[in-house]
Amino acid sequence: MSADISAYPVLDDRLVSCLRYDVLKDYTFYYVRGDEERSLEPEILGDGSLDHKLSDVYGEWDPDRDNLGVRRIYSFQNYGCLFGENGIACTDAVIGVAVIWTSADSKQRGSIKVGNIRITEGENQQPVRMKLEHEFGTASLRGMVEFDTVLYIAEAGDPKENEAYLANKSGMVLGTLDRFQIQLDGNGSMFPIYEVNEPGQPLWYIRCTWDDPAYDLFSESVTVCINKAHRNYKYLDRTKKLYDPQLMIEIMADALNIIVTKLRMDPEGWDNTQKGTDIQPGSVSEAVNYFITALEWDVTSPETTAITIRKFFDKKDFK
Secondary structure: OOOOOOOOOOOOHHHHHHHOEEEEEEEEEEEEEOOEEEEEEEEEOOOOOOEEEEEEOOOOOOOOOOOEEEEEEEEEOOHHHHEOOOOOEOOOOEEEEEEEEEEOOOOEEEEEEEEEEOOOOOOOOOOEEEEEEEEEOOOOOOOEEEEEEEEEEEEOOOOOHHHOOOOOOOOOEEEEEEEEEEEOOOOOEOOOEEEEOOOOOOOEEEEEOOOOOOOOEHHHHEEEEEEOOOOOHHHOOOOOOOOOHHHHHHHHHHHHHHHHHHHHOOHHHHHHHHHOOOOOOOEHHHHHHHHHHOOOOOOOOHHHHHHHHHHHHHOOOOO
């Protein structure tokens, strides 16, 4: 049995408390389609506070064909405690802040430099703010992706006599401030949305083609079709000035209500869906169970289901 033992002082609870580290704006994710930037909503997976999935209110994001952008804003109020004999770096060293990302499924790992912290003798210490902003290329990440915010030695210092034992080599990691994980398996949208050209058909319709919702994949069993041949398609064409985002919200809300209503037609299957028993990951039942348990949708009746779904969309920044 082995253990990692540091030969120099590293970040601990005492220093984190003294540091007064804060996140002014937590992780936000987005992708770019054409000239338009679209937000991706991180939502907690199950009971894990670290694990999240990304939901696209447009229903179109796919990590295999879209980029993934990430932003976050940090604040450090009392960073002087990181330096000197009671800290983790020499007085005149420069401490860097970075995000180390790991995508085990794609066998990739990298780091994103966020900013630097230093102190200058004789000057009043001012709060330091810095912004993380990075874009990953198309299909560059897979599965669970982990983001660790770390402190490291960005520039070595000139150790004083009482600082000889401190880390002082460029690149040395001094500790982790926090961790965040996102799940990128499959399509990031709630369900696939396709555009069709079918004269004489309605503006939109939904296909629910599952045989067994406990096993059949949600991404393969649920499809929403938007009809380009319909006279009112202009209100759903995002390239036109007449585009009405509220109409798209209504379509998605109705589609989700239809899915729940169809599942309710099988009492035994509906009971398993609500309890999360005997259902497979990625299945229709697993997806709806997530809506019920993690998002706390009220599905006790068709009326409450319709209301709770629309309240869910009202909380999103839909543009």
